[in-house]
Amino acid sequence: MTEAGVKKYRHLYGPVPSRRLGRSLGIDLVPHKICTYDCIYCQIGKTTKWTLARREYIPVKEVLKEIKTFLSEKIPFDHFSLSGSGEPTLHSRIRPLIEGIKQMSQVPVAVITNASLLWMKTVQDDLLLADVVLPSLDGVSSRIFEKINRPHEKLSIEKIIEGLVEFRKMYRGQIWLEILFCRGVNDTPSELRKMKEAVDRIRPDLIHLNTVVRPPSEKWVTPLSQREMEEIQSLFGAKAVIISEFDRHPSPASPGDVAEGIVRILRRRPLSLSDLSKGLGIPREDLENYLAPLVKEGRIRSRTFGESVYYEVADDFKSS
Numbered sequence: 001m002t003e004a005g006v007k008k009y010r011h012l013y014g015p016v017p018s019r020r021l022g023r024s025l026g027i028d029l030v031p032h033k034i035c036t037y038d039c040i041y042c043q044i045g046k047t048t049k050w051t052l053a054r055r056e057y058i059p060v061k062e063v064l065k066e067i068k069t070f071l072s073e074k075i076p077f078d079h080f081s082l083s084g085s086g087e088p089t090l091h092s093r094i095r096p097l098i099e100g101i102k103q104m105s106q107v108p109v110a111v112i113t114n115a116s117l118l119w120m121k122t123v124q125d126d127l128l129l130a131d132v133v134l135p136s137l138d139g140v141s142s143r144i145f146e147k148i149n150r151p152h153e154k155l156s157i158e159k160i161i162e163g164l165v166e167f168r169k170m171y172r173g174q175i176w177l178e179i180l181f182c183r184g185v186n187d188t189p190s191e192l193r194k195m196k197e198a199v200d201r202i203r204p205d206l207i208h209l210n211t212v213v214r215p216p217s218e219k220w221v222t223p224l225s226q227r228e229m230e231e232i233q234s235l236f237g238a239k240a241v242i243i244s245e246f247d248r249h250p251s252p253a254s255p256g257d258v259a260e261g262i263v264r265i266l267r268r269r270p271l272s273l274s275d276l277s278k279g280l281g282i283p284r285e286d287l288e289n290y291l292a293p294l295v296k297e298g299r300i301r302s303r304t305f306g307e308s309v310y311y312e313v314a315d316d317f318k319s320s
C-alpha cells in the first residue's frame with residue numbers, strides 16, 4: 001500500500017494511476033465538493049457548494065508538511081497533481097504551495113483545472129510556476145457550456161476562453177487542454193466547429209480528447225464510440241490525442257492500513273479493480289480481500305459502467 005493512502009495523510013492521495021500524468025500524487029486543495037461547476041459527467045459526485053470565492057480552504061503549511069513526510073518515504077511517482085475534490089484554483093494560496101513544493105522536489109507540478117477562474121489575473125499569476133497546466137473546455141457556446149458544466153451563475157464562457165488565450169501568452173510551461181465529450185451534448189457538428197476555432201486561438205501544446213469512462217454524476221450521460229472519437233481527433237489535427245488508460249506496472253506497495261487507504265482514494269473518484277491494483281501496487285486477487293469487507297460494511301459500493309465495474313465511496317462516507 002502506498003503511504004499517501006494511509007490515514008496519516010489528510011490532503012494527499014495516491015500515487016494513483018492517471019491517464020495523463022503517469023503515477024500521480026494527488027493533492028486535495030478544497031473540501032468535497034466545492035466547485036465552480038457541477039459537470040454532468042463529474043466522477044466525484046454532485047457539487048454541494050458552488051462558489052467563486054478564493055480562500056485558503058486547506059492550510060498550505062499543513063499540505064507542505066505532509067509532502068515533506070511523503071517525500072521522505074522515497075515512493076516513486078511522476079507528477080504532483082493539484083486537483084482533488086473540487087476546483088483547485090479556488091485555493092487562494094496555490095502559488096506559495098507550488099513554490100514550497102519546488103523547494104523540496106524536482107518532480108514536475110501539474111495543475112488540473114476546469115479553467116473557470118483563469119480570466120482572473122491573480123489566478124493566471126498563481127499558476128506561472130507550474131510545469132503543466134491541464135485546463136478543460138467542454139463547451140464553447142453558452143447553451144452547451146451551461147448544459148454540460150452547470151457553472152456558477154456569474155461565469156461566462158466568453159470570459160473563460162479569453163482567460164485561456166491570455167494565459168497562453170504569458171505562461172511558458174505546457175498546456176494540455178482537455179475536452180470531454182458526452183453523447184448528444186457537445187458533439188454536434190456546429191459545436192465542434194466552434195470548439196476548433198476556440199482551440200486554435202488558445203494554442204495548447206496538446207489537446208486531450210476524452211469521453212465518459214467512469215461513472216458520471218448524471219446517469220443519463222453516455223460516452224462516444226472509439227470511431228466517433230477518432231473522427232473528432234482528425235478534426236483537431238496533429239496535437240490531438242485520444243487519452244487512453246495508463247498502463248505502467250507500479251512498484252510494490254509498502255505496508256499500511258490498506259482498507260483505509262482504499263476508502264481515501266475512492267473518496268476522490270471511482271476506480272476499477274484494475275485501476276486500484278495498478279495504483280496501489282497490490283495484485284487484483286489480494287485487493288478483492290480488502291474490498292469485500294468494505295462493501296459489506298456499506299462504506300463502498302460497486303457500480304457497473306460500460307463494461308467495467310467501478311468501486312466508489314457510499315454517499316454517507318463521502319465527506320467523512
Ligand code: SF4
Pocket residue numbers: 035036037038039041042043044047085086087114
Ligand atoms: S468535473 Fe471537475 S470541474 Fe466539473 S464539477 Fe467535477 S470537480 Fe468540478
